[in-house]
Amino acid sequence: MSYFFQLVVSGIVVGSIYALSGLGFVLIYKSSRVLNVAHGQIIASGCFITYSLTVWVGIPIYISFLASMVITFFLAMSVERIFLRRLIGEPIISVIMVTIGLMSIIDGLIYLTPFGSENYSFPEFFPATPISVGEVSISWTQLVGVIITFVLIAGFSWFFKKSTIGISMRAVSDDQLASMSIGISVPKVFGLAWAAAGLTAAAAGGIIGNITGLNFDTLQSFGIIVFPVVILGGLDSILGAVVAGILMGLIQQFAAGYLDGSWGLNGTGEVMPYILLLIILLFKPHGLFGIHEIERV
Amino acid sequence: MSANRWLVTGNYFTSYRDEQKIFSTHLDRTIFSVFLLCLFVWPLLFKLSSRNMLVVDTILIAIVAVMGLNLLTGFAGLISIGHAAFVGVGAYTIASIIRVIGDEHLLITHAWPLVILIAGLVGAVFGAFVGLPALRLRHLYLLMATLSFQIIFQWVINFSAFFNQGQTISVGRVFWITGKIGRKQHYFFWYYVILVVIIFLGLGVRNILRTRYGRSLIAVRDNDRAADAMGMHPGFTKVYAFALSGFLAGIAGALHAYLYRGVGFESFTLHHSIVYLAMAIVGGMGTLNGSFWGPIAIQMLELQVENLAEEAGHFLPSNMNLSTALRPLTFGLVIVLFLMFEPRGIANWWRMVRSYVKLWPFRY
Numbered sequence A: 001m002s003y004f005f006q007l008v009v010s011g012i013v014v015g016s017i018y019a020l021s022g023l024g025f026v027l028i029y030k031s032s033r034v035l036n037v038a039h040g041q042i043i044a045s046g047c048f049i050t051y052s053l054t055v056w057v058g059i060p061i062y063i064s065f066l067a068s069m070v071i072t073f074f075l076a077m078s079v080e081r082i083f084l085r086r087l088i089g090e091p092i093i094s095v096i097m098v099t100i101g102l103m104s105i106i107d108g109l110i111y112l113t114p115f116g117s118e119n120y121s122f123p124e125f126f127p128a129t130p131i132s133v134g135e136v137s138i139s140w141t142q143l144v145g146v147i148i149t150f151v152l153i154a155g156f157s158w159f160f161k162k163s164t165i166g167i168s169m170r171a172v173s174d175d176q177l178a179s180m181s182i183g184i185s186v187p188k189v190f191g192l193a194w195a196a197a198g199l200t201a202a203a204a205g206g207i208i209g210n211i212t213g214l215n216f217d218t219l220q221s222f223g224i225i226v227f228p229v230v231i232l233g234g235l236d237s238i239l240g241a242v243v244a245g246i247l248m249g250l251i252q253q254f255a256a257g258y259l260d261g262s263w264g265l266n267g268t269g270e271v272m273p274y275i276l277l278l279i280i281l282l283f284k285p286h287g288l289f290g291i292h293e294i295e296r297v
Numbered sequence B: 001m002s003a004n005r006w007l008v009t010g011n012y013f014t015s016y017r018d019e020q021k022i023f024s025t026h027l028d029r030t031i032f033s034v035f036l037l038c039l040f041v042w043p044l045l046f047k048l049s050s051r052n053m054l055v056v057d058t059i060l061i062a063i064v065a066v067m068g069l070n071l072l073t074g075f076a077g078l079i080s081i082g083h084a085a086f087v088g089v090g091a092y093t094i095a096s097i098i099r100v101i102g103d104e105h106l107l108i109t110h111a112w113p114l115v116i117l118i119a120g121l122v123g124a125v126f127g128a129f130v131g132l133p134a135l136r137l138r139h140l141y142l143l144m145a146t147l148s149f150q151i152i153f154q155w156v157i158n159f160s161a162f163f164n165q166g167q168t169i170s171v172g173r174v175f176w177i178t179g180k181i182g183r184k185q186h187y188f189f190w191y192y193v194i195l196v197v198i199i200f201l202g203l204g205v206r207n208i209l210r211t212r213y214g215r216s217l218i219a220v221r222d223n224d225r226a227a228d229a230m231g232m233h234p235g236f237t238k239v240y241a242f243a244l245s246g247f248l249a250g251i252a253g254a255l256h257a258y259l260y261r262g263v264g265f266e267s268f269t270l271h272h273s274i275v276y277l278a279m280a281i282v283g284g285m286g287t288l289n290g291s292f293w294g295p296i297a298i299q300m301l302e303l304q305v306e307n308l309a310e311e312a313g314h315f316l317p318s319n320m321n322l323s324t325a326l327r328p329l330t331f332g333l334v335i336v337l338f339l340m341f342e343p344r345g346i347a348n349w350w351r352m353v354r355s356y357v358k359l360w361p362f363r364y
Helices: A002-032 A039-057 A061-087 A092-112 A140-162 A164-174 A176-181 A186-212 A216-224 A226-233 A238-259 A268-283 B026-045 B050-075 B083-101 B112-135 B139-159 B161-166 B186-209 B212-222 B224-229 B234-260 B270-283 B290-313 B322-341 B346-359
Strands: A131-133 A136-138
Touching (some): A002 A039, A002 A216, A002 A226, A039 A092, A061 B322, A140 A186, A140 A238, A164 A186, A186 A216, A238 A268, B050 B186, B050 B212, B050 B234, B083 B112, B083 B161, B112 B139, B139 B270, B186 B212, B212 B224, B212 B234, B270 B346
């Protein structure tokens, strides 16, 4: 039974990171209907910026964590400004393909840095002895990561519910023409959505980097797994992204914990989300919390 | 219909039948035949080294695959970032036959046209299966279906002992009427095979595009509700598009397996899917001759990038792997720049030249 609870705990840890990265994805989709395929690359670059600021420059981790969030905030904003702003009004299909191209470009840029070929890991910032309750244990890094994640998610929920910018973002996602007519600058909102997504991506990247170490492939896979997460949660629901993220983390851990090794299966944790994605697309494409758009053709 | 298409400035077709013709004049047909003849004759005149012939063959295989992708993305308007997986399905169909009956079996060495066809059909079945969500959903979601197919494909290949854990599964040498195809003639022989396949498939796709089905494909892309109202079934049209694209990809994969005489996992990764997409975009989405220009341009670019990386490798520290970095960088840049500045691709340049000639000395 303790094995089960251990899986639950690690599932929640991984899942909360999925929730955070899914949040950034949903932010962009909600405001501009663009599927950002390059999200994993933004997460990875956030992680690498945090690492280089902390280890190579020597800034304390909490400051460099915040600094990397600020840097990716502006980075994502400028990506939107340079590449996507001029595509407003183009068919959505070509905008998505531009993000596929961006993914490839950022991949190439990261391969140019040492991070592309070598693995690094953050120095330990927290006590190495894990916290144990009964036979279930959780390391300090994981605990702090989960806490930061939930603080950020709560902050963003508040931001969307109450702040003027958040409300204008929701307005744009609801009806672009109407929000333009009441004086909201739609391009600015798109830029802000990208910037906010970059910010959450950097936070997610920093936390992942601390928990799993800095391996480019792992970080990329955190970006791709966002797809099953947001589909399960419903593409345009922040609550959905959070719930589905944690659910997906649990599913992954259970699959890896119980299926691997039996019947000659291996690495089921990595593929289970995508099998689930295909099934969800066939039977419940709007996910758990998505708005039931009548897109049936 | 006026005799010279180059000098006509307007649309002078008097019937839909005329407009749908592939060759509107005898001259067109003659030019096309001469062009095909040249394609058949040139390898006899210029002896290329095996290495260069391999490049040409690779381009031709990419053309087959990109024709399929272009049908899906350009004509049906469905983005696929799992096309390399469909190509892989074709290649691994051959691989699984080999794992069962061995790579020197008559079926593999003598009945290879049949095996290639089977690989195409298996690709079509997988394509239709992945396209099934199209019955209910629009393009955004289908992107994810293809992505998840790519990941599941990679996992199946990597973790199953039947597929040798993604390691190379070798394919035997094939026989022709003249006997066994040796190492010297290998790339030469497959050049002709792939060329014939491309001619058949190209004419086939061109003909499909002017049938009722091809036109309904374009109608569904442009406005699915209107297409629905006019009596087409958008969902099934898309599933057919997926199946057709899977068929072409499967054939490309089978040819790939025979050409390289082995099937390995590393030719069918997500990166290759993006390269195929880049080829389709650069060539020109929604045009058939785009599927010919794109692979040629991208393969040439890839060769240049490799040369550049090799050159730069002399000056840079050896631990910096420049070629792995430059490839995604250039492909990404090509995709983004073409989408931003020339969304209709290289095929559009040809159109621009033609309209320039037609309107000369006037211009818009």
